[in-house]
Amino acid sequence: MACRRLDAKCLSDLLKDIDYFLLDIDGVIWNAAGDIQGSREAVETLQTLRAVIFLSNCSCLTREEFVSNFEELGYNVKPGQIYGTAYAVASYLKDTRFRGKVYVMGTPSIGKELDKFGIKHTGIGVDKDPVGATCRPTDLTHLSLDPEVNCVIVGYDNYFNISKLQKAVNYIARGAISLATHEDLCYPTTDGLVTIDAGVLVAAVGEATGKTPILIGKPSRIILEQIRRDAHQLDPSRCCLIGDSLSTDIALAARCGMRSILVLTGQSTQKDVDGINCGDGGGDGFVPDYYIDGLGDIVTLLRQGEASG
Numbered sequence: 091m092a093c094r095r096l097d098a099k100c101l102s103d104l105l106k107d108i109d110y111f112l113l114d115i116d117g118v119i120w121n122a123a124g125d126i127q128g129s130r131e132a133v134e135t136l137q138t139l140r141a142v143i144f145l146s147n148c149s150c151l152t153r154e155e156f157v158s159n160f161e162e163l164g165y166n167v168k169p170g171q172i173y174g175t176a177y178a179v180a181s182y183l184k185d186t187r188f189r190g191k192v193y194v195m196g197t198p199s200i201g202k203e204l205d206k207f208g209i210k211h212t213g214i215g216v217d218k219d220p221v222g223a224t225c226r227p228t229d230l231t232h233l234s235l236d237p238e239v240n241c242v243i244v245g246y247d248n249y250f251n252i253s254k255l256q257k258a259v260n261y262i263a264r265g266a267i268s269l270a271t272h273e274d275l276c277y278p279t280t281d282g283l284v285t286i287d288a289g290v291l292v293a294a295v296g297e298a299t300g301k302t303p304i305l306i307g308k309p310s311r312i313i314l315e316q317i318r319r320d321a322h323q324l325d326p327s328r329c330c331l332i333g334d335s336l337s338t339d340i341a342l343a344a345r346c347g348m349r350s351i352l353v354l355t356g357q358s359t360q361k362d363v364d365g366i367n368c369g370d371g372g373g374d375g376f377v378p379d380y381y382i383d384g385l386g387d388i389v390t391l392l393r394q395g396e397a398s399g
């Protein structure tokens with residue numbers, strides 16, 4: 091199966107079959123260098139044509155913080171349109187009627203979203219039980235484990251250290267539920283440097299415990315089910331997911347029967363598309379229906395379609 095460049099005719103046909111556009115954010119709307127040119131106009135245009143929902147694996151922002159970032163760039167977006175993994179993991183615990191306390195290896199955004207549902211948590215910020223320089227690996231007396239904790243959430247954590255890892259692993263070894271916001275290993279950058287993401291921490295906890303966490307973000311169906319619940323049981327076959335990652339965005343679309351468009355402003359490149367179309371095993375087996383250079387191309391293609399009548 092090949093991945094075709096989206097053209098005006100394909101877009102016109104696609105619109106007939108689609109009720110919802112699900113848009114990834116990092117690498118589509120903005121990236122490490124700032125906003126991506128043309129994306130705002132494309133989102134404005136798409137919002138006049140179909141319902142638009144944003145779903146991001148980023149665990150560092152609450153729904154409201156996403157909105158603030160959008161507003162700074164001139165977008166008009168509502169909190170209810172945004173499914174980030176800080177919101178999604180809190181929503182998952184609410185949906186599963188979780189009772190207890192969560193140890194969070196993650197940013198304050200996760201704590202704020204848990205607070206909205208009245209879910210108790212600990213662990214966010216600088217660890218208060220750091221491993222001393224003289225502490226032997228076998229000496230865990232510095233760890234003060236909270237007896238109430240029966241769930242561990244691992245997301246991206248600026249204050250990650252060995253003590254936090256020890257706590258997360260020991261809570262899970264004691265029987266706590268293990269949740270991962272997302273498994274992305276790197277954040278897309280434009281300067282050639284590698285910025286690690288939550289997947290590195292999730293892998294560390296998973297290796298140490300031998301337990302696979304419940305994944306909340308893409309390509310897990312959990313985040314899509316939350317959107318379906320809130321959006322009148324939307325039909326995945328009437329959705330088109332636009333994203334920059336083959337292993338998360340396009341994988342979720344393929345698993346759930348959604349149409350998909352890959353953009354080349356983030357993780358994926360023309361080389362990836364060429365690899366898919368050469369059949370060299372590129373794309374981890376997940377093939378987008380179409381690709382475009384950037385989200386702004388949508389506007390150009392719609393104008394071309396109008397001009398050709």
Ligand SMILES: [Mg+2]
Nearest residue numbers: 114116117334
């Ligand atoms: Mg992305």
